[in-house]
Amino acid sequence: MHHNQSSTSNASADAGAYASFLITGDAVSPEFWTQYFQITPDTAIVKGKSFALPSGKSSKALGKTGLWGVSSESAVESDLLEPHLRYLIARLGLPREGLKEIAQQNGARVGFSCFWFNPSGNRVPDVPNDIRSIIEAIGGTIEIDEYR
Numbered sequence: 001m002h003h004n005q006s007s008t009s010n011a012s013a014d015a016g017a018y019a020s021f022l023i024t025g026d027a028v029s030p031e032f033w034t035q036y037f038q039i040t041p042d043t044a045i046v047k048g049k050s051f052a053l054p055s056g057k058s059s060k061a062l063g064k065t066g067l068w069g070v071s072s073e074s075a076v077e078s079d080l081l082e083p084h085l086r087y088l089i090a091r092l093g094l095p096r097e098g099l100k101e102i103a104q105q106n107g108a109r110v111g112f113s114c115f116w117f118n119p120s121g122n123r124v125p126d127v128p129n130d131i132r133s134i135i136e137a138i139g140g141t142i143e144i145d146e147y148r
């Protein structure tokens with residue numbers, strides 16, 4: 001894989017992986033989760049309201065569901081999933097006591113969404129068992145989107 005160090009405009013364009021921690025659900029209040037984690041999310045959508053697009057403009061469409069998300073995309077440069085997942089787990093302080101119950105009470109689903117770029121088809125996404133255990137402990141899911 002060819003990496004061009006001088007190109008800073010989109011460092012993730014040729015990276016082979018990144019991960020996002022997402023809290024989704026019709027009743028999800030981004031403010032609540034921002035308070036809970038004490039982190040400004042990369043993505044926040046309130047159902048039925050316009051939301052900020054990556055460009056900074058407001059969406060024309062209204063949010064189909066609530067969403068609060070934090071991504072490793074701009075923080076970690078690695079072709080492997082593990083460093084991205086470990087970064088998010090550390091940043092969010094996971095596992096957190098009671099997160100599973102709080103999410104359920106708030107009608108929210110928690111999970112990790114992973115981007116996996118695999119044009120050669122010979123890479124296998126790496127999710128170590130200790131990370132799987134943390135995700136299970138918070139009642140979360142892990143979804144890997146593979147792109148070839």
